[in-house]
Amino acid sequence: MSAHLNLSHLTIALDAPDAPALATFYATILGWETSRIESQTVWVNVYPAEGTAPFSLGIQQVENYRAPEWPNGDIPQQAHLDFDVASLAESEPLVLAAGATKHPVQPSKNGNFIVYLDPAGHPFCLCQA
CATH class of the missing domain: 3.10.180.10 (2,3-Dihydroxybiphenyl 1,2-Dioxygenase, domain 1)
Known part of the structure; x- marks a missing residue:
């Protein structure tokens, strides 16, 4: 047990x-x-x-505070948040308007998730539900 x-x-x-x-x-x-x-x-x-x-x-x-440098850098990402959403196209404008930035590195081969940075530099992903 x-x-x-x-x-x-x-x-x-x-x-x-x-x-x-x-x-x-x-x-x-x-x-x-x-x-x-x-x-x-x-x-x-x-x-x-x-x-x-x-x-x-x-x-x-x-x-x-020092923001993580993802995907490579001296300050590694320690954790990140994934948010499953119904529509990536509808969700992206909402997170950008709130202050997120789209990361230049997008590792998804099929486009089913998008990597962003929050205003403090933490990576997070919107994922197609």
Whole structure:
């Protein structure tokens, strides 16, 4: 018998130079809410409507933040987010208007996902559902 966590919620945390700004970006593209927590560092939670998902994003402000350099570079990507969407064509203008940029490197051979950078430089993908 293996033991496991009795998990009630999962938070995926991202570092950022400006936590409120990056949280606003993700809340905008996902249609979620934000709540700010002040402590030794600035932390902003980004979460869906209550009961709709067992996870959220946590955006943590860090001094001297350095964006990942994907696909090659001195600062490797440590993680990235994939968002399955009904239509890549309809979703792209939304993420670009919110502040994302389309990455010049697009590794998808068949075009079923597109790589973007969020305003803090984290790679994320829109994936055809």
